[in-house]
Amino acid sequence: MSTSTKTIQDLTEQEYKYGFVTDIEAETIPRGLNEEIIHLISEKKHEPEFMLEWRLKAYRHWLTMKEPTWHNVHYPPIDYQAIFYYSAPKMKKAPKSLEEVDPELLKTYEKLGIPLAEQKLLAGVAVDAVFDSVSVATTFKEKLAELGIIFCSFSEAVLNHPELVRKYLGSVVPYSDNFFATLNSAVFSDGSFAYIPKGVRCPMELSTYFRINAAETGQFERTLIIAEEGASVSYLEGCTAPIRDTNQLHAAVVELVALNNATIKYSTVQNWYPGDREGKGGIYNFVTKRGRCLGVNSKISWTQVETGSAITWKYPSCILQGDNSVGEFYSVAVTNNYQQADTGTKMIHIGKNTRSTIVTKGISAGHGQNTYRGLVKILKGAANARNYSQCDSLLIGDKCGAHTFPYIEVKNSTSRLEHEASTSKIGEDQIFYCRQRGISTEDAVNLIVNGFCKEVFRELPMEFAVEAQKLLGVSLEGSVG
Amino acid sequence: MTATDHFISEFTRLGRESAAAGPAWLRLAREAAVERFRELGFPTLDDEEWKYTNVAPIARTPFRIGNGFAVRGLTVEELQRVTFGEMDCTHLVFLNGRFAPELSRLRPVPDGVRIMSLAAALVEEPDRLEPHLSRHAQFEDHAFVALNTAFIQDGAFVYLPRRKVLEEPIHLIFVSAPNGSPRVSHPRNLIVAEAGSQAAVVESYVSLGEAAYFTNAVTEVVAGDGAVVDHCKLQRESEQAYHVATLQAHLSRSAHFASHSVSLGGALVRNDVNIVLDAEGVDCVLNGLYLAQGSQHIDNHTFIDHARPHGSSREFYKGVLSGRSHGVFNGKIRVRKDAQKTDAKQTNKNLLLSEEALVDTKPQLEIFADDVRCTHGATIGQLDEDALFYLRSRGLAREDARSLLIHAFASDLISRIPVVPVRTGLECLLMTRLPVGIEHREGI
Numbered sequence: 001m002s003t004s005t006k007t008i009q010d011l012t013e014q015e016y017k018y019g020f021v022t023d024i025e026a027e028t029i030p031r032g033l034n035e036e037i038i039h040l041i042s043e044k045k046h047e048p049e050f051m052l053e054w055r056l057k058a059y060r061h062w063l064t065m066k067e068p069t070w071h072n073v074h075y076p077p078i079d080y081q082a083i084f085y086y087s088a089p090k091m092k093k094a095p096k097s098l099e100e101v102d103p104e105l106l107k108t109y110e111k112l113g114i115p116l117a118e119q120k121l122l123a124g125v126a127v128d129a130v131f132d133s134v135s136v137a138t139t140f141k142e143k144l145a146e147l148g149i150i151f152c153s154f155s156e157a158v159l160n161h162p163e164l165v166r167k168y169l170g171s172v173v174p175y176s177d178n179f180f181a182t183l184n185s186a187v188f189s190d191g192s193f194a195y196i197p198k199g200v201r202c203p204m205e206l207s208t209y210f211r212i213n214a215a216e217t218g219q220f221e222r223t224l225i226i227a228e229e230g231a232s233v234s235y236l237e238g239c240t241a242p243i244r245d246t247n248q249l250h251a252a253v254v255e256l257v258a259l260n261n262a263t264i265k266y267s268t269v270q271n272w273y274p275g276d277r278e279g280k281g282g283i284y285n286f287v288t289k290r291g292r293c294l295g296v297n298s299k300i301s302w303t304q305v306e307t308g309s310a311i312t313w314k315y316p317s318c319i320l321q322g323d324n325s326v327g328e329f330y331s332v333a334v335t336n337n338y339q340q341a342d343t344g345t346k347m348i349h350i351g352k353n354t355r356s357t358i359v360t361k362g363i364s365a366g367h368g369q370n371t372y373r374g375l376v377k378i379l380k381g382a383a384n385a386r387n388y389s390q391c392d393s394l395l396i397g398d399k400c401g402a403h404t405f406p407y408i409e410v411k412n413s414t415s416r417l418e419h420e421a422s423t424s425k426i427g428e429d430q431i432f433y434c435r436q437r438g439i440s441t442e443d444a445v446n447l448i449v450n451g452f453c454k455e456v457f458r459e460l461p462m463e464f465a466v467e468a469q470k471l472l473g474v475s476l477e478g479s480v481g
Numbered sequence: 482m483t484a485t486d487h488f489i490s491e492f493t494r495l496g497r498e499s500a501a502a503g504p505a506w507l508r509l510a511r512e513a514a515v516e517r518f519r520e521l522g523f524p525t526l527d528d529e530e531w532k533y534t535n536v537a538p539i540a541r542t543p544f545r546i547g548n549g550f551a552v553r554g555l556t557v558e559e560l561q562r563v564t565f566g567e568m569d570c571t572h573l574v575f576l577n578g579r580f581a582p583e584l585s586r587l588r589p590v591p592d593g594v595r596i597m598s599l600a601a602a603l604v605e606e607p608d609r610l611e612p613h614l615s616r617h618a619q620f621e622d623h624a625f626v627a628l629n630t631a632f633i634q635d636g637a638f639v640y641l642p643r644r645k646v647l648e649e650p651i652h653l654i655f656v657s658a659p660n661g662s663p664r665v666s667h668p669r670n671l672i673v674a675e676a677g678s679q680a681a682v683v684e685s686y687v688s689l690g691e692a693a694y695f696t697n698a699v700t701e702v703v704a705g706d707g708a709v710v711d712h713c714k715l716q717r718e719s720e721q722a723y724h725v726a727t728l729q730a731h732l733s734r735s736a737h738f739a740s741h742s743v744s745l746g747g748a749l750v751r752n753d754v755n756i757v758l759d760a761e762g763v764d765c766v767l768n769g770l771y772l773a774q775g776s777q778h779i780d781n782h783t784f785i786d787h788a789r790p791h792g793s794s795r796e797f798y799k800g801v802l803s804g805r806s807h808g809v810f811n812g813k814i815r816v817r818k819d820a821q822k823t824d825a826k827q828t829n830k831n832l833l834l835s836e837e838a839l840v841d842t843k844p845q846l847e848i849f850a851d852d853v854r855c856t857h858g859a860t861i862g863q864l865d866e867d868a869l870f871y872l873r874s875r876g877l878a879r880e881d882a883r884s885l886l887i888h889a890f891a892s893d894l895i896s897r898i899p900v901v902p903v904r905t906g907l908e909c910l911l912m913t914r915l916p917v918g919i920e921h922r923e924g925i
Contacts, residue, residue, distance in 0.1 A: 070529070395851035398818070404846040408859060409533075413833035416862040423848050423855040 032081040035059065038186055041085065045155050045189075048162055058175035058185030065179045072371040072403060073311045073340040075284065078249060085187045085220070144202075150195040151206055154222055157193035164195055168226055172255040172292045172319070180251040180313075181288040184220045188253070191221035196231035196262075205461050207236040223254040227262035229295065234265040234461060250309075252287045260295030260322065265303070267460050268316075269468055272308035279338025279367070282310025289316035293325035293351075301328035302345065303459045305468040310339060315373065317346035320354035320382075327356040330456040334472065335368025335400070344374035344405075349382035349415070358389040361453050364400035371403040378415045385415035393423040394452055484540035485522045489515060492631050495546060504607045507633065510615045514630035521624040533809040533841040534751055534780040539723050544665035544695045546578075546632065555689070557584055560654065564685055569902075570649040571596055576656050578666025578696075579635050588649065593642035596651055599669055602638040609640060614671055617701045618729040623753070625725045629667045629699040636669035636698075641678035643705075650681040650711075650900045657718065659692035668698040672712075676705035676733075681900050682712050686726075686746075688719040693748070698726040704736040706760070711739045711899050715907070718746040720775060727753040734760035741898050742769040743907065744779050745914060751780040758785070758792040758820075769798035770894040772914060773806030773838075780809035785827075787820040796827040799894050801887060802838035813845040814855060821850050827857040832864070832890055888912070 030037070038059055042052040067078075144151050150161060158165050175185040196202055227233055250272070256264050266289075275282025285308075291300035302316040318327030329345040347356035362370040372391045393402035404421045426448050434444030450457070450469060457465050492515045523540040524531035560574065573596065574584035580598035590596060595606070602610055620627035637653045655668050672682055686696060696718065704710050710730075718724055724747040732738050744750050756765050771779040785794045800808040810829045831840045844857040864886050872882035891911055898904040 393846075393848070395848065395853075398821070398851045400851065401847070401849045403848065404844070404857070406844060406859070408840075408842045408861065410831075410833070410840050410861050413836050413838055413863060415833075417860060419842075419844065419857075419859040421844070421846060421857045423846055423853060425851045425853070 031084055033059075033083070033085055033187065037085055041187060041189065045158070047155075047158055050162070050166055051158055054169070054175060055186050058182050059187075061176050062179070062182040062186055065182060067179050071313055071342045072369070072373070072405075073313060073342045075311055075340075078284070080183070083249060085189070144204075147200050147203070148197040149200060149202055150193065152193055154188070154191040154193050154224065157195075157224070161193075161195070164226065165193070165224070168224055168255070168257055170255075172257060172290045173253050173288050178288060180286040181253050184222060184251045184253045184288070188220040188222040191223045191252070192225075193223070194225045194233065194235065196225075196227045196233045198228040199230040200228075201231070202233040205234050205236050219248070219250050219252070221252045223252070224257075225255070225264055225266070226257045227259065227264050227298075229260045229262060231259075232263040235267070236461060237266070237268045237270075248282075249284050250286065252289075254287070254289040254316075256291035256300055258291065258293050258295060258298035258300050258322075258325075261297045262295060263299045263301075264291060265301045266291070266316070268302075268304040268306075269460075270304065270306045270308050270312070273310075274308050274337065274339045275310040277337055279310065282339070283308065285309035285312045285314060287312075287314040289314065290319065290346075291317070291327070292319045293322050293327065293354075295325075296322040296351075297324045298322050299326040299328075301326075301330075301459070303328075303330045303456065304332070304343075305456070305460070305472075306331070306333040306341060306343060307472065309341075312339075312341040312343050314343045315345055317348070318356065319348045319350065320356065320385075321350045322354075323351040324353045325351055326354070328459075329356075329358045329360070330459045331360040332363070332453045332456045332468070332472070333360070333370055333372075334363045335365070335370045337366045337368065339366075340369045340371075342371040342373055344372045346375040347377070347387060349376075349378045349385040349387070349412075352381065352383045353385070354382055355386045356388075358387070358391070359455050360391045361456055362391070362393040362402055363396065363449065363452070364393065364402050365396040367399050369401045369403070371405065372421075373405045373407075375407040375409070376417060376419075377407075378410045378412050378417070380411045382412050383414045385412060387415070387417045387419075389417075389419040391419075391421040392452070393421075394449070395423065395425050485519060487543050488628060488631075489519055491546060495632070503603050503633075504611070506611055507603065507607075507614070511631050511633060514615070514620050514627045517620055518624055518627040518631055521622070521627060523624055530782065530811075533807075533811075534749070534778065536725075536749070536751075538749060539695055539725070542663050542693065542695070544663050546665060546667075555584070555656075555658070557586070560584060560656070564652070564654055564687065564906075570652055572652045572654060573598065573637050574654045574656060575635065575637075575666075575668060577658060577664060578655070578668050581656075590647065591645050593640075594645055594647065595638065595640035597638050599636040599638045599671065600634060609673075610638065610671065613673055613701060613703050614669075615701075617703065617731045617757075618699050618727055618755075623727065625697050625751075626699055626727050629669060629697050629727075632667040633669045634667065636671070636700075638670070639672045639674075639680065639682060641674045641680055641708075643675045644677040645675075646678065647680040650683050650903075652683045652685065654685045654687065655696065655698070656687055656689060657694050657696060657722065658689040659694045660690075663693050663695070665695040665697060668696070670698070670700040672700065672702045672710065674702075674704045674708040674710050677707045678705070679709040680711075682710070683900055683903055684712070684714045686714075686716045686718050686724065688722055688746070691719050691721055693721045693723065695723040696725070698724075700726070700728045702728070702730040702738065704730065704732045704738055706734045707736060708733070709737045711741070713741040713898060713900055713903055714743070714752070715903070716742075716744045716746060716750060716752075717910075720746060720748055720777060722747050724750045726751070727755065730754075730756045730765075732756065732758055732760065732763045732765065735762040735764075736760070737764045739766040739899070740768070741894075742767075742781070743895075743898075744769075744771040744773075744781070745910075747777060747779065749778045752782065754781075754783045756783075756785045756794070758787050758789060758794070761789050761791045763789070763792045765792075765794045767794070767796040767798075768894055768897050770891060771798070771800045771808055772891065773800070773802050773808055774804040775806060776804065777806045778809075779806070780811075782809075782811045782813075784813045785815070785825065787814070787816045787823045787825060789817075790819060790821045790823070792820060793824040794826070796825075797894065797897075798829045799891065800829075800831045800840065801834065801891055802831065802840055803834040805835070805837040807838070808840040808842075810840075810842040810859075811845070812843075812857065813847065814857070815847045816850050816853050816855060818849045821852040823850065823853040823855065825853070825855045829857075829859040830890075831859075831861045832887065833861060834863070834887070 272283040333341045364370040572586045773779045802808045
């Protein structure tokens with residue numbers, strides 16, 4: 001046990017690797033939220049009239065809403081008037097190529113391990129890097145444009161493709177959906193937009209890195225991905241944030257729309273600052289992610305690795321509307337120190353022969369509290385719907401908690417559902433077995449934890465799988481004996 | 482007048498009639514409970530614990546407290562029709578919530594064992610009741626327990642001294658005989674098993690008529706060190722009846738407790754089973770079977786609180802739903818910080834036989850200790866097409882094959898009931914009660 005205590009300490013004392021602040025002149029507007037601020041945000045972004053109206057509608061609705069309290073996370077009340085709702089790095093003019101981008105910004109990305117220039121050449125990944133609310137550089141745009149794929153920042157999409165934005169914005173997560181999504185609808189600053197035209201398979205992984213930089217700036221991105229008939233796309237999202245003392249709010253919205261025979265795969269590695277050992281600071285990650293399988297035979301697959309954030313509140317969901325559509329959710333959530341996670345998914349089966357799979361792995365260490373909350377709902381018309389859910393939890397240390405709250409609601413008798421959950425710790429005999437073969441305790445734990453998460457990791461695109469394993473290592477490796 | 486007000490005015494009315502009835506501590510508990518009920522009101526669908534069960538039909542009916550009036554022509558033999566025939570054991574019969582001595586039969590019991598009505602115990606041995614009655618079933622956040630506590634009048638009291646073993650089961654029969662206006666009864670049972678004692682208690686809820694009435698029962702079980710208590714609850718009331726019941730068990734070191742709950746009747750049924758494993762090495766088993774048809778609504782809520790180390794719990798609930806019935810299962814297992822080495826297992830299986838039947842299931846685990854083994858599983862499905870094919874290929878008609886499979890699904894739980902007459906009685910009942918293999922659609 002002594003080794004384990006020591007390694008836990010070592011780990012928890014490890015400083016947040018990505019904690020640094022980029023000194024860059026940021027253009028912000030006054031704190032707080034009112035209609036004027038919304039007008040200001042919309043004006044700064046030169047948005048068309050319909051966007052402003054939509055924002056105002058959301059804001060007015062938001063005023064009538066109450067912050068939810070049903071979740072299993074605890075935090076002091078958030079003062080929504082103390083937040084800066086817009087912050088954009090000041091630039092003289094819009095950059096045309098990477099060379100024109102502020103070198104400070106590029107350095108930030110380098111520290112994060114995503115050198116844009118290098119990735120452009122080597123990885124074949126088009127990166128739409130969001131630096132505090134405004135998209136700075138978008139690569140591979142031309143290459144994608146040849147195929148008719150639109151991949152740009154949300155603000156550009158609003159200006160250049162208003163008809164698409166107008167058609168799909170809020171079609172999956174309506175402006176009135178929930179407290180945080182409504183707030184996002186009112187004030188969202190930027191995000192990513194992807195449109196894959198009919199029959200096109202996106203030749204590369206689309207990817208965004210979000211980064212929260214200016215202190216006390218809530219980041220409210222909004223992502224919209226549309227896959228037309230027969231299109232397919234894989235999208236990666238990675239997040240890191242520098243150290244701050246006060247908690248930062250992140251209330252993002254992601255909407256996915258898959259038409260007939262379309263496939264969308266959305267992968268997230270979230271590694272935001274989780275707060276220090278005493279649970280001070282860290283990001284509040286209140287995210288609404290939802291995909292709608294609108295067409296027949298469509299498929300939406302969510303994969304997430306959640307290792308960061310002080311509080312994670314996130315339920316990537318699938319509305320399986322088209323017949324034969326498929327929803328998947330693979331998740332690894334790690335909570336250490338005083339982190340809290342209340343995460344899971346919702347699978348709403350509407351169409352016939354719809355299928356969904358849920359595989360979640362929760363790991364709690366330190367004082368972490370990890371909750372799986374999921375809903376599987378089979379509506380009346382969803383004949384022959386099928387669901388398989390598996391939620392496993394691993395507890396490391398005796399001060400953490402793991403909770404499971406699955407809701408299963410079935411209104412169709414031809415459906416079949418299975419739900420399984422288990423909670424355990426790493427077996428002494430497993431460790432012993434490894435030790436016996438000359439593997440150190442730390443490596444053994446690493447091995448076992450990685451094995452525990454393997455089902456999820458293998459769903460990640462290659463680049464992410466490597467990063468995810470590394471992240472898991474940083475957060476946990478060898479924390480038990 | 483709101484629904485809550487109605488029950489509160491009933492309380493004051495009853496208070497006047499039986500002024501100063503019972504010992505002072507009980508009056509205090511009753512008043513605290515009615516006060517709490519006033520604050521809570523009836524639960525709504527917004528309550529997480531009542532998310533799937535709408536109690537509005539209960540709340541809007543002005544139920545009056547039933548009296549233990551004699552039902553003309555009701556004899557012991559007549560009763561056997563609704564119970565399981567001649568069972569060689571002590572029977573306590575309660576009519577509309579009040580003890581009916583003329584229908585009951587007390588058999589000789591070992592020295593010191595008490596089997597009596599709660600009303601009598603409150604007069605004769607209030608000191609034995611005081612440390613337990615209403616001390617375990619918490620009414621702080623359960624309106625129906627509060628309501629029951631406010632109206633504590635009668636029920637069964639079973640007391641087993643140290644190391645006394647009852648060979649025969651105790652059968653408590655709660656008969657509701659509706660009579661004109663809608664009636665409510667609040668049976669309150671207390672079972673105290675001192676260290677090393679053993680007993681099996683069967684609670685049967687039956688009705689003699691088809692009218693709507695409301696049973697709101699609470700049973701508290703206290704098991705001392707090493708005590709062994711088997712509890713069976715058979716609910717087979719009329720399909721117009723409303724039934725809400727709470728079983729609260731408090732278990733001490735190395736105690737063994739088993740609860741078997743079978744729900745067959747009732748328009749709206751809600752069972753709460755709460756078990757507190759408050760010492761090391763406790764072992765508990767929770768089995769349940771619910772068969773719903775027509776427009777029945779059957780809700781089972783269980784909560785197993787592993788408060789101490791080395792506890793084990795095994796929970797197994799099965800439901801068969803046909804017609805337009807609605808089944809709800811909510812199983813919560815909490816493992817507290819110190820409850821290391823806990824071994825908990827929970828399973829819920831549901832068989833949907835018709836297109837209109839619904840099921841909502843919510844197995845929950847809340848775990849705060851690390852050295853534990855906890856699993857839960859839930860399934861919802863139909864009869865296995867391969868199994869049907871197998872039986873048909875051996876010459877069984879499709880309907881017979883279906884019936885056989887449904888029976889096998891349900892009898893799995895019946896066979897776990899330790900009290901033999903109940904088990905055999907239920908086996909027979911199952912044959913007639915189970916939905917026959919009517920088919921509602923090809924290929925199911």
